[in-house]
Amino acid sequence: MIYATKKFSVRNFEGDIEIPAQKIDSLFRELLGSEQVKTVAAEIRRRLGRELRPYDIWYDGFKARSSISEDDLSAQTRRLFPTPDAYRQQIPSLLCKLGFSRDNAEDIASHIVVEPARGSGHAWPCVGRQEPARLRTRIAPTGMDYKGYNIAVHEMGHNIEEVISIYRIDHYMLRGIPNTGFTEASAFLYQHRDLQLLGYGPQKLDREAVLDAFWGMYEIMGVSMVDMQMWQWLYNNPTATAAQLREAMLEIAARVWNEYYEPVLGEHDCVLLAIYSHIVNSPMYLPNYPIGHIVQFQLEEWLADKEGSEWAKEYERCYRLGRLTPDQWLRQAVGGQLSVEPILRKIESLGI
Ligand SMILES: [Zn+2]
Structure with missing residues (x-):
């Protein structure tokens, strides 16, 4: 996908996000097309004991809370926060x-x-x-x-x-x-x-947390690609009607699905990635989420060996760096630049 329209890439990506659309696109594709997707999908298949289906894009069995009843948690939060x-x-x-x-x-x-x-x-x-x-x-x-x-x-x-x-x-x-x-x-x-x-013991960046972070990125990067491509299409077709936009959206969703999701979750031309209807009224917001997850993972790795007051101090040091460019902020915060490499490496190190 080439993001050609100047307005599209300059105002939102180079202006606000300060990362060119093309770079974000390749960052997402690096993870979506990685071998690690197949590895984690195979792990989910093993746990579920069946072939994967498109809705397994939202598999949440890696989350710590999946072992605690939501009703019990709600009873506790209702009591604490009336x-x-x-x-x-x-x-x-x-x-x-x-x-x-x-x-x-x-x-x-x-x-x-x-x-x-x-x-x-x-x-x-x-x-x-x-x-x-x-x-x-x-x-x-x-x-x-x-x-x-x-x-x-x-x-x-x-x-x-x-x-x-x-x-x-x-x-x-x-x-x-x-x-x-x-x-x-x-x-x-x-x-x-x-x-x-809520008192359940410290949340560590353990095996399950890494798998959960990775599968979450895999899902949100797909819908973000659909968001970016839909807006690119709209800039290329400024007189489009709502019905034409809908058709284009379904086509884009199916194209992204077939390329990166069909090989692991099946179903040719599945339009599940078109589910986030708010991409129409909050233009190009979704890419912020995968960027957020990538930054979070880099911070989590940096903070992993810090506990208590050291964790809080280090968190505050990072968030006092100010509005630098993304790579400069990350260099000063965790000594790296915005990259999916850390999570890909970590998945590989799990030895699944
Ligand atoms: Zn938020």
Whole structure:
């Protein structure tokens, strides 16, 4: 796929994300077309004891929570977080569990406001040092269920990054992070530790966590490619009708499927990758997720041997680097550049 339209690549990719579309495309293809996909698929096949089907793109048997009943978790979160305010009050304690000092945790939490979400949960960044970061999540009258809690922890990961990268940066003009993928990486770091915050023991980057991260990337890179290609198509066909866009979308989804998913999950011309309808109203947002997962994995490896206060200090050091270019940020944070190599190498080292 050649991303030829200037407007397409310059404004979103070279301007906001600061990575050319072509480079993102090859990054995704490197993982999607890797031998490691076949290795992990074979492992899932072994565990399920049957041939894989297209919906196994969402296989979640590598997740730690798959061994704990969701009802039990929901009972616990409803009790702990009956209202948005109850969650807000507990943010300092949650941060302390990850190694932040009490003072530091209180200070970060003082810049976060928790509000009920009307739609899906989200985080609203502070726009200046006088503004709080807003965490919005859905809480039923009966309290926060596990799903709501898991989302709240994700959004809190955004808020912590937002507070640190604006309030604690030396030079205000350098505030922020390289691009949206880097705030997603922070959100994923915390979301990944949601059970640890409920008292289930530290979340390690063990074999299951690596497999889970890899399979998640495999799924989200496919839908992101569909997103990028759909927008490229729309730029090439600016007068297209809604019906034509729909046809193009299905064709693109099937093409990406046939190339990278049919060989492991079967079903020629499957259109499952067209499932994210919000790619139409949030243009080119999806690629931020795989970029976030790649950055998260690089951070997880870097943080793997750090515990408690050392973990929290190192996390904060990274997110105080400011709005550098993505590669420069990663060089200073973990000593590497944006790459899928670390996770490919790690999968290989599992010896499956
Ligand atoms: Zn997010």
